[in-house]
Amino acid sequence: MQDATPTDRPGHGTFDVAVARSRQLEIQLENNPAHYRVLTGDRPTGRLHIGHLFGSLQNRVRLQNLGVRTFILIADYQVLTDREVFDSIADSVHNLVIDYLAVGLEPQRGQTSIFPHSHVPELNQLLLPFLTLVSQAELARNPTVKEEIQASGMRNINAGMYTYPVHQAADILFCKANVVPVGKDQLPHLEMSRTIARRFNERFAGNQPVFPEPQPLLSHAPLILGLDGSQKMSKSRGNAILISDDEDTTARLIKKAKTDSQRHISYQPDSRPEVSNLLTLCSMCGGESPEAIAERIGDGGSGLLKKTLTDQLNAYLAPIRARRRAFAKDPAYIREVLRTGIEEAREIGAATLNEVRAVMNMQI
Numbered sequence: 434m435q436d437a438t439p440t441d442r443p444g445h446g447t448f449d450v451a452v453a454r455s456r457q458l459e460i461q462l463e464n465n466p467a468h469y470r471v472l473t474g475d476r477p478t479g480r481l482h483i484g485h486l487f488g489s490l491q492n493r494v495r496l497q498n499l500g501v502r503t504f505i506l507i508a509d510y511q512v513l514t515d516r517e518v519f520d521s522i523a524d525s526v527h528n529l530v531i532d533y534l535a536v537g538l539e540p541q542r543g544q545t546s547i548f549p550h551s552h553v554p555e556l557n558q559l560l561l562p563f564l565t566l567v568s569q570a571e572l573a574r575n576p577t578v579k580e581e582i583q584a585s586g587m588r589n590i591n592a593g594m595y596t597y598p599v600h601q602a603a604d605i606l607f608c609k610a611n612v613v614p615v616g617k618d619q620l621p622h623l624e625m626s627r628t629i630a631r632r633f634n635e636r637f638a639g640n641q642p643v644f645p646e647p648q649p650l651l652s653h654a655p656l657i658l659g660l661d662g663s664q665k666m667s668k669s670r671g672n673a674i675l676i677s678d679d680e681d682t683t684a685r686l687i688k689k690a691k692t693d694s695q696r697h698i699s700y701q702p703d704s705r706p707e708v709s710n711l712l713t714l715c716s717m718c719g720g721e722s723p724e725a726i727a728e729r730i731g732d733g734g735s736g737l738l739k740k741t742l743t744d745q746l747n748a749y750l751a752p753i754r755a756r757r758r759a760f761a762k763d764p765a766y767i768r769e770v771l772r773t774g775i776e777e778a779r780e781i782g783a784a785t786l787n788e789v790r791a792v793m794n795m796q797i
């Protein structure tokens with residue numbers, strides 16, 4: 434059996450290969466959008482922040498606008514793998530949909546389906562045959578799962594934590610998605626989905642493959658750090674600006690952001706990560722390069738940098754936030770979006786499950 438776990442140790446090259454393939458795929462998507470089916474997934478653990486916006490949401494909107502059929506899956510079952518609190522899942526799902534609509538995803542155009550996977554039984558049923566296609570050892574060495582176990586601080590790890598990458602394969606394959614936009618941490622999961630697709634086809638489907646091997650599409654947006662300079666912007670660390678925050682909160686959060694003791698502003702991501710991150714954010718809002726913004730601010734120092742970012746970010750987010758407020762007033766529409774998404778997903782899932790049963794000789 435092939436090793437299902439890629440490594441991205443420096444010098445190993447697996448990550449570089451994935452980046453190169455992604456660039457190719459990007460060109461093919463633009464040339465032939467009808468050939469592709471994109472699936473992305475989010476855990477409903479809280480509201481989305483500007484790291485999500487610049488890192489992945491804008492890319493989804495771009496793919497949608499290219500005319501690619503897009504599935505946006507809300508992975509509510511996955512939330513249960515690493516936390517014991519689940520009373521807020523429904524509220525998170527609801528707010529996730531509001532964030533999606535606010536940034537410009539448009540399910541009403543008929544090319545984008547938004548749905549929680551817990552409501553698609555046909556998808557979940559694929560988990561059972563898929564679990565028989567991977568070994569326990571393969572599950573145990575998934576590097577992303579290992580990191581999450583560490584980070585969760587939980588003493589008892591449930592079996593869902595080890596098996597969710599197989600469930601994620603069901604998320605991706607139930608609709609035969611062939612492109613999955615992801616960050617680097619998701620590459621081991623995608624490799625597992627590819628392995629499962631391949632093994633399923635080999636074992637059951639002879640020369641008529643049922644599943645495509647989904648390809649990762651890596652984001653080339655610059656990484657957005659937390660406002661405290663830490664590697665990840667995240668709500669639970671209190672270092673994030675939410676899409677749903679108001680202008681004053683945004684100003685307050687930026688005011689508190691960590692900088693350094695040098696007055697002159699320069700863009701040096703390696704030696705001045707915090708200042709450079711604020712410049713990157715400014716640049717994402719206006720299209721001007723971070724170097725040019727740094728030059729303009731110069732001896733104005735971090736005070737002027739923060740004021741510039743506050744003004745630019747609030748202006749950039751204003752129309753998104755206005756749409757957000759409007760959608761938040763219409764819960765019936767949000768439910769309608771989910772109901773339609775679930776219906777579309779179930780129809781496709783039922784067709785796939787039929788094929789799966791046929792090749793497995795389980796039809797009656």
Ligand code: TRP
Nearest residue numbers: 472473474475476508601604613
């Ligand atoms: N594991 C992903 C995350 O933690 C969420 C996810 C669930 C996902 N199912 C997916 C991502 C399918 C891509 C494809 O962010």
